[in-house]
Amino acid sequence: SDSYSLLILPGDGIGPEVMAEVVKVIDWFSANRGMSFDVRHGLVGGSSYDAHGVPLTDDTMALAQSVDAVLLGAVGGPKYDTLDFSLKPERGLLRLRKEMDLYANLRPAQCFDALADFSSLKRDVVAGLDILIVRELTSGVYFGEPRGIHADDNNPDNEGGRVGINTQRYTSGEIRRVARSAFELARKRSNRVCSMEKANVMESGILWREEVQWVRDNEYPDVELSHMYADNGAMQLVRNPRQFDVIVTDNLFGDLLSDAAAMLTGSLGMLPSASLGAPMANGRPKAMYEPVHGSAPDIAGQGKANPIACILSFAMALRYSFDEGQAASDLERAVERVLADGVRTADLMGPEGGTPVSTSQMGDRIVAAL
Amino acid sequence: SDSYSLLILPGDGIGPEVMAEVVKVIDWFSANRGMSFDVRHGLVGGSSYDAHGVPLTDDTMALAQSVDAVLLGAVGGPKYDTLDFSLKPERGLLRLRKEMDLYANLRPAQCFDALADFSSLKRDVVAGLDILIVRELTSGVYFGEPRGIHADDNNPDNEGGRVGINTQRYTSGEIRRVARSAFELARKRSNRVCSMEKANVMESGILWREEVQWVRDNEYPDVELSHMYADNGAMQLVRNPRQFDVIVTDNLFGDLLSDAAAMLTGSLGMLPSASLGAPMANGRPKAMYEPVHGSAPDIAGQGKANPIACILSFAMALRYSFDEGQAASDLERAVERVLADGVRTADLMGPEGGTPVSTSQMGDRIVAAL
Ligand SMILES: CC(C)[C@H](C(=O)O)[C@@H](O)C(=O)O
Ligand SMILES: CC(C)[C@H](C(=O)O)[C@@H](O)C(=O)O
Numbered sequence: 001s002d003s004y005s006l007l008i009l010p011g012d013g014i015g016p017e018v019m020a021e022v023v024k025v026i027d028w029f030s031a032n033r034g035m036s037f038d039v040r041h042g043l044v045g046g047s048s049y050d051a052h053g054v055p056l057t058d059d060t061m062a063l064a065q066s067v068d069a070v071l072l073g074a075v076g077g078p079k080y081d082t083l084d085f086s087l088k089p090e091r092g093l094l095r096l097r098k099e100m101d102l103y104a105n106l107r108p109a110q111c112f113d114a115l116a117d118f119s120s121l122k123r124d125v126v127a128g129l130d131i132l133i134v135r136e137l138t139s140g141v142y143f144g145e146p147r148g149i150h151a152d153d154n155n156p157d158n159e160g161g162r163v164g165i166n167t168q169r170y171t172s173g174e175i176r177r178v179a180r181s182a183f184e185l186a187r188k189r190s191n192r193v194c195s196m197e198k199a200n201v202m203e204s205g206i207l208w209r210e211e212v213q214w215v216r217d218n219e220y221p222d223v224e225l226s227h228m229y230a231d232n233g234a235m236q237l238v239r240n241p242r243q244f245d246v247i248v249t250d251n252l253f254g255d256l257l258s259d260a261a262a263m264l265t266g267s268l269g270m271l272p273s274a275s276l277g278a279p280m281a282n283g284r285p286k287a288m289y290e291p292v293h294g295s296a297p298d299i300a301g302q303g304k305a306n307p308i309a310c311i312l313s314f315a316m317a318l319r320y321s322f323d324e325g326q327a328a329s330d331l332e333r334a335v336e337r338v339l340a341d342g343v344r345t346a347d348l349m350g351p352e353g354g355t356p357v358s359t360s361q362m363g364d365r366i367v368a369a370l
Numbered sequence: 371s372d373s374y375s376l377l378i379l380p381g382d383g384i385g386p387e388v389m390a391e392v393v394k395v396i397d398w399f400s401a402n403r404g405m406s407f408d409v410r411h412g413l414v415g416g417s418s419y420d421a422h423g424v425p426l427t428d429d430t431m432a433l434a435q436s437v438d439a440v441l442l443g444a445v446g447g448p449k450y451d452t453l454d455f456s457l458k459p460e461r462g463l464l465r466l467r468k469e470m471d472l473y474a475n476l477r478p479a480q481c482f483d484a485l486a487d488f489s490s491l492k493r494d495v496v497a498g499l500d501i502l503i504v505r506e507l508t509s510g511v512y513f514g515e516p517r518g519i520h521a522d523d524n525n526p527d528n529e530g531g532r533v534g535i536n537t538q539r540y541t542s543g544e545i546r547r548v549a550r551s552a553f554e555l556a557r558k559r560s561n562r563v564c565s566m567e568k569a570n571v572m573e574s575g576i577l578w579r580e581e582v583q584w585v586r587d588n589e590y591p592d593v594e595l596s597h598m599y600a601d602n603g604a605m606q607l608v609r610n611p612r613q614f615d616v617i618v619t620d621n622l623f624g625d626l627l628s629d630a631a632a633m634l635t636g637s638l639g640m641l642p643s644a645s646l647g648a649p650m651a652n653g654r655p656k657a658m659y660e661p662v663h664g665s666a667p668d669i670a671g672q673g674k675a676n677p678i679a680c681i682l683s684f685a686m687a688l689r690y691s692f693d694e695g696q697a698a699s700d701l702e703r704a705v706e707r708v709l710a711d712g713v714r715t716a717d718l719m720g721p722e723g724g725t726p727v728s729t730s731q732m733g734d735r736i737v738a739a740l
Pocket of ligand 2: 201231460463625
């Protein structure tokens with residue numbers, strides 16, 4: 001079968017710990033499914049800053065461009081809070097997203113049956129929840145120019161004398177391509193997309209709404225499309241999240257809404273994500289996979305972290321980068337089986353108990369279940 | 371005693387219905403508490419567009435500038451969806467906020483004990499919830515220039531050929547003044563403020579963080595201040611909202627986060643808001659009061675709307691504009707008593723039943739309880 005090239009960037013905090021468990025899973029698929037992985041390793045975020053003085057080196061950036069898929073752990077930590085903006089761990093992540101042009105960020109929010117009681121929401125509101133947020137990832141206010149903090153000395157009304165500026169900027173083309181991703185994904189699910197913006201307040205939101213509608217009308221007339229203001233979207237996600245199937249939204253709204261949606265499930269330690277770009281010469285999309293959770297510096301190095309989000313991110317890699325849908329499902333089922341058996345990392349340990357395991361034991365159990 | 375001048379702008383949808391109940395309450399305070407109100411009426415939003423072709427006339431704007439407080443119902447409706455951006459109902463509301471310079475938007479999210487089961491969250495997560503979101507209301511991406519939709523014809527990579535732009539722009543002075551509002555309010559509560567931005571991604575967020583910290587260090591050293599990224603804020607509101615007391619954030623984040631927080635309580639029809647500006651010559655702040663809920667065109671004119679949010683907005687006017695704290699508390703207690711008696715508009719009617727009442731009957735009950 002094919003050979004798949006991977007770049008592993010464990011990052012900071014619990015990143016290295018959870019990634020070590022993914023490596024076990026990769027090894028299992030090599031040994032048992034005749035897949036061949038060419039795996040490289042690199043640094044990103046604070047760990048790269050510590051070693052090289054920058055949150056991502058040009059060499060690592062070039063390597064990321066050359067592989068079939070990047071697997072990323074997590075970046076950031078209080079240690080780096082005082083660094084200059086351009087050197088912060090996050091800049092490494094944002095550079096990867098931007099230069100690889102990973103415009104479609106897929107964030108499933110799925111409520112696992114065995115874990116539904118962990119949600120702060122009532123079981124009957126979230127049981128069976130399965131939504132997919134498609135977040136635009138390479139444009140908007142994250143990257144728009146002009147940006148920065150400037151002196152505003154000639155303004156006598158401005159106590160403090162500074163001004164901070166960021167620019168929300170979307171082209172119609174940027175909106176159309178991520179809309180297409182959302183409609184394609186909807187066709188494989190229940191054929192419904194809800195697009196969110198603030199078209200009542202922002203002209204960029206009007207353009208967003210019009211272009212998403214244009215793609216629907218001209219290319220996906222079979223898909224049902226609705227529009228919702230993002231503030232109402234935040235409300236509706238809390239009120240009745242199961243009304244949604246696929247949600248498509250911009251970079252900043254997607255950041256908040258996907259985090260809120262993730263928290264609805266009650267099991268942040270379980271949620272993977274995929275960031276996809278245009279197809280490369282070999283037909284595979286540029287791709288990076290990472291857990292939704294952060295670097296959790298408070299529990300780093302203690303064997304407490306849940307590796308499942310990172311392992312399920314690798315399952316997404318199998319599905320979206322390598323077209324190994326069967327292997328992806330097998331891995332997802334192995335995770336479900338281990339959970340159904342009551343195996344629990346600290347974050348999943350509830351009143352009804354279970355078998356407590358460390359990060360590494362959880363990885364072993366999942367490999368054993370495969 | 372003093373005479374208080376009010377401008378009532380019922381607006382669209384259920385606005386006029388709920389405002390009619392506020393008028394009963396105003397009349398009660400005139401008749402029974404020796405207060406004298408000078409009440410004017412005007413149009414805003416779609417109703418103003420229908421009558422005058424604009425969502426707010428210059429005359430109404432001037433009137434709003436001249437009174438002690440504006441009471442607003444709600445604006446908007448599908449009927450106006452196809453209007454040009456500059457004529458949309460929302461523009462009337464935004465013009466009032468901007469020209470009156472109402473920079474501090476107070477949005478309490480309070481969970482009423484009698485209604486805690488309406489929340490989609492578990493009772494033990496939201497019972498007793500009482501947080502106050504202070505949202506900056508006159509700047510940021512809502513008003514920043516440049517803005518608009520433009521042709522982008524010379525960009526061959528831009529399929530569709532358009533670009534949509536909005537500008538997030540904050541001066542240090544704009545941040546400091548709303549921070550002061552938050553710290554003042556915190557001193558009357560539990561002395562804790564959490565400030566939310568995306569300083570890890572946006573320079574305007576860095577400025578926000580630095581200026582809020584500066585105000586705290588130089589003027590409110592007794593108040594505890596923490597900072598949180600807004601995406602984490604969205605998560606934490608869902609996970610454990612009671613960790614917060616006062617939250618201060620910018621216009622756009624405040625829009626989403628306050629709506630999410632409102633929905634946590636399960637009773638959107640109960641939540642008031644106040645928008646405050648600088649003191650006028652008479653010492654009272656420029657002020658507008660409005661319910662958090664929208665115009666709900668689907669139930670307009672049917673006597674189904676819950677007038678409590680609008681009535682509690684008037685209670686905020688008594689407290690913040692007229693310094694009638696006792697009258698405000700009396701009104702709030704009357705509302706609580708009516709709820710405790712099981713009196714319920716349609717939106718509050720749960721499985722355990724209650725006495726169903728119309729919008730107008732709810733107003734009468736509250737007046738009777740006063
Ligand atoms: C770490 C940060 C830059 C990032 C973002 O804001 O996009 C994170 O919150 C995310 O959602 O992946
Ligand atoms: C109606 C709309 C312009 C407004 C806003 O976005 O501020 C509303 O959502 C609000 O929160 O008051």
